[in-house]
Amino acid sequence: MNFQKEYVNDRPVSKKLYEKAVTLFPSGVTHDRRFLRPFPIYVDKALGVKKWDVDGREYIDYWMGHGALILGHRNRDVMQAVHKQIDKGTHYGACHGLEIQWAEKIKALVPSAERIRFTSSGTEATMMAIRLARSYSGRKKIIRFAGHFHGWYDTVCVGINAPFDLPSSNGIPEESLRNTVILPPNDLLGLEGQLRKDQDVAAVILEPSGGFGGAVPIPMTHLKRIRELTLEFGILLIFDEVVTGFRYAPGGAQEYFGVHPDLSCFAKIVAGGFPGGAVAGKKEIMEYLEFKEDPEWNRYKKIAHPGTFNANPISAAAGVATLNIIAKGKVIPKANENAQNLRDRLNEVVRVHKINWCVHGAHSILHILMNHHCSKQDECDRVQCNYDYRMVYQKDVPLIHLFRNVMLTQGVDSMGDQWWMSWLHTDRTVEKTIVAFDRSIKKLKDSFPGRFEK
Secondary structure, X not given: OHHHHHHHHOOHHHHHHHHHHOOOOHHHOOOHHHOOOOOOOOEEEXXXXXXXXXXXXXXXXXXXOOOOOOOOEOOHHHHHHHHHHHHHOOOOOOOOHHHXXXXXXXXXXXXXXXXXXXXXXXXHHHHHHHHHHHXXXXXXXXXXXXXXXXXXXXXXXXXXXXXXXXXXXXXXXXHHHOOEEEEOOOOHHHHHHHHHHOOOEEEEEEOOOEHHHHOEEOOHHHHHHHHHHHHHOOOEEEEEOOOOEOOOEOOOHHHHHOOOOOEEEEOHHHHOOOOOEEEEEOHHHHHHHOOOOOHHHHHHOOOOOOOOOOOOHHHHHHHHHHHHHHOOOOHHHXXXXXXXXXXXXXXXXXXXXXXOOEEEOOOOEEEEEOOOOOOOHHHOOOOOOOOOHHHHOOOOHHHHHHHHXXXXXXXXXXXXXXXXXXXXXXXXXXXXXXXXXXXXXXXXXXXXXXXXXX
């Protein structure tokens, strides 16, 4: 494959760094999605929608900080706020005024946010939300939907990819999963049946956009029905808005869809691309984090929540600056417009090449379904996809790696099957991306004749 030779020959410094990295990190990486054969790129700097690797090669970026950088790299206002805070201190081990500003901004934007608690990541936020739900309800079980992602800790690390009845990682005891119930996505009858027969369900947790940031979307009518069912049976509803928070609307997917959960989990954009997350929810639920005069409460009912970097001043400064910009209402519509433009143009290339690929998604997130067998084909609106979820989450990982590799030779960096847009991905950026995509498909077809034809 000539494009792989080109990739290796053009990146000698990245290759050398990777050779050192494999002596330090398992497989040479610090995040599973960054693993790439024959080796990943090593980025030196970034600005706007571009980044440059240690070999001096330029890329259009569609990772965008794993979705955190809807404003683009090194937004001026965010950087100024961070630099100002760095000059004051980076870690006080104490309360500070910025955490109050940060929480006030979230409360003003998010409809269901009566109280807030900060964490260091999205995974920690969903951990806390589930613990709150169990404490408040006195019940144990959590219902989640296949294909939805809620972090990588034991309780929810099952049902993410096929086969859905197995953990997504080794090292998870069977006991950790006994109170996790997995249902097919968008199965309202299955959910109602489970709630009717099981009296030990504490909460339903879901991504309000649909699993993996909307790869299999949830129709608005389904979200409303799920809210009705959880209220009817006295079950808490947890929205995992780590992806959708401040990307679907300034108040998250709950504002956009008009469906308000009991608890919400945030990360990524909430901290402006810096490490940080949050749980927001109803006062009577969040109360379980409080200290009270009653020693019995503090010992037996209160939820313990330490966390060295909770509401870190640097993350708080970035979060406040980012949410101030998003609250003005210009960022999200522009990012959505950019994403729809790119989706349309990428699908044009797919049609010209006559391959079974589909570029779909909603708002400012793109998904690429490779070598699919969807019966809708060109009749699909590329937004409210309702194909078999098992097809979507049965990923062809080797093909995704090859696609990432060849796109990098054309100056575009993405996760492969998921792309994140910012409000800075202009028409000119899209045009360059289309040229790169077209060339990449040609190279893949030349290297694997017959694999991509319909």
